[in-house]
Amino acid sequence: MSANIHIQVEDFDVSDEINALTAEAPLTGAVATFTGYVRGDDGLTALTLEHYPGMTEHEISRIAADAARRWSLTGVTIIHRVGRLEVGERIVLVAVASGHRAAAFEACEFLMDYLKTRAPFWKLEERGGQSGWVEAKASDDAAAERWRKS
């Protein structure tokens, strides 16, 4: 299984991505997707996503390969947008295809947990005229850590 990994400025269409993921994978019985959006809480107006070109793709490939070792998957698509995104815009898509739902659900969650703690992206928040870098959350580290035990 090879993962489709895209780091891009442009938006994506979830339905198109699911169709592409399943088009040539007849053993697919389930697709689980996660879509992340810019959430407008505490007066947030926009996020600017910075990344480390090269390492980002390598790191996400490593995470996807790890998922493919843990679960029987028929396809994975991961899209992460970069640049300035306003409230309500899509940021990230993880789509996982598998023979059965349990593997699709679990692998999707695993990929998001590791994406959040391993892939080199950084969010700069805008609130009114002020901007500041988002701090990493201990809860995200804990979410990724639990997969080590299972």
Next chain:
Amino acid sequence: MNILYFAWVRQKVGRSEETIEHTPELRTVGDLALRLCARGGGYAEAFGDMSRLRAAVNQAHASLGTTIDSGDEIAFFPPVTGG
């Protein structure tokens, strides 16, 4: 060695990359961080508290003890916040 900076590390040091010649006393990522911190100014701000920083060597996550050599690409950045 090519040194890269991201997010607030980049803002504090005032540049996104620079080249530093590898010398024998620069054995590890931590040695390099101390050298950069000793420059003072924005570098001292960025590297003053290494517990707030993360690093990568040749595009793979690294620790302060990871060894470095000439030709390496070494990056310093805050804990990641994507997704």
